[in-house]
Amino acid sequence: MMHHGRRLPSLVVSLLLMTGFALPASADTYQTYTTPTVNGFQIGTVQPNFPTGNYSTPTDTARRFCTDQGHSGARSFTTAIRGSAYTYIIGTGGVGVWNTTGNANVTMIESVTCFTSMTEVTYTAPTVDGYPVGTVQPLYPTGNLSTAADTARRFCTDLGHAGALRFTSTVRESAYSYVAGTGGVGPWSKSGNSNATMLESITCFHSAEVAYETPKVNGFQIGTVQPNFPTANLSTPADTARRFCQDQGHAGALSFTTAIRGSAYTYIIGTGGVGPWNTTGNGNVTMIESILCITY
Known part of the structure; x- marks a missing residue:
């Protein structure tokens, strides 16, 4: 049995330090982009054809495109696999620089519907159990650890939100709280690393x-x-x-x-x-x- 979006009991939640609270409003807006482009080329990815490469999935690519336009995230998108020049993200989880290349079997993002949520709460310097939230992913991709995106989502759901719209991160040395498990599932634990992906801010949403x-x-x-x-x-x-x-x-x-x-x-x-x-x-x-x- 699989569970996503697990919530902690209120007693545990009360121990989590929450900062950067913003009151939500009441409506969302949507905008659809046909043949979305970055740097003059349509966006795409070679995922899932190269699942182990330093690339982002179509879902992460669509979300990153939307957040770069100032939206909260991607509501939906369509794809087609074909040979093409394309702009992609160098990095996993939608985090990294955009770059342009060409390939014969590219998952091209044909359209993206972005949403702008008016039900957001942003936490600056989020912490769990008194330590900032982070992960050593993607430096250790095969370990029993959660990605930055899964860690952000888990942080939000533990506080009673539906999930994480977006987050910002930096790689630096720090002590940190992380999820001991993949997919954001597992207990919070503490550690320290010289190259930790630290979550500097997390924007959660209601639904x-x-x-x-x-x-x-x-x-x-x-x-x-x-x-x-x-x-x-x-x-x-x-x-x-x-x-x-x-x-x-x-x-x-x-x-x-x-x-x-x-x-x-x-x-x-x-x-x-x-x-x-x-x-x-x-x-x-x-x-x-x-x-x-x-x-x-």
């Missing part, structure tokens, strides 16, 4: 939430054979849940639960939650049992 039990598409419950077949042209449970929510008109998935069993199911033909829905059956399917969707 309206809608729960779906045994979510279905085309009459069958949704699922995926990921992660059992990690190299296949299939979407992860997280991408499948997010796509389901977006298809219902929501912004994304706050959390979901799963169970592995034999079943007929509807899945996405494609990675990253992009592609048509199809129905099949398998003996070891990661079935999506429930999803909590969010609307900004």
Whole structure:
């Protein structure tokens, strides 16, 4: 069973030092960019074709584009794989400089719908248990550690928010609190490192939430054979849940639960939650049992 967006009890939350509080307003705005460009070239990435490289995913690339335009983040985006010159991010998690190159199998961002949230709370110099929040990712990508993005999201959800819209970071020497686990799941712990990715500010957001039990598409419950077949042209449970929510008109998935069993199911033909829905059956399917969707 997987849980995203875990919240701590109020007693623990009360121990977390919160700074930079801003009162939220009541509405969000949206703007769609067709063939979004940076430095004169359309944006893209070679992810997921080169999953181990120092590159950002399409999701992180779309979000970074939106935040660079002054928006809160990316509500949705469309992609196509083709040969092209393109501008991409040198770095994981949407953090790094933009650069231009060319490749034969590029995941091109064809359109991005950005949102500007009026329900934001920004924390400057965020701390947990008296220490600033950080991580040694991406310097140690194979360790049992969370990325900066997952750490920011965990910080926000621990304080009762729906998630993290954006964050700023610097690499420096510091003692810090980090998540001992991947995906933002695990206990907070303390350490020190000479090259820690320190979260200098985190902007959290509120949302309206809608729960779906045994979510279905085309009459069958949704699922995926990921992660059992990690190299296949299939979407992860997280991408499948997010796509389901977006298809219902929501912004994304706050959390979901799963169970592995034999079943007929509807899945996405494609990675990253992009592609048509199809129905099949398998003996070891990661079935999506429930999803909590969010609307900004």
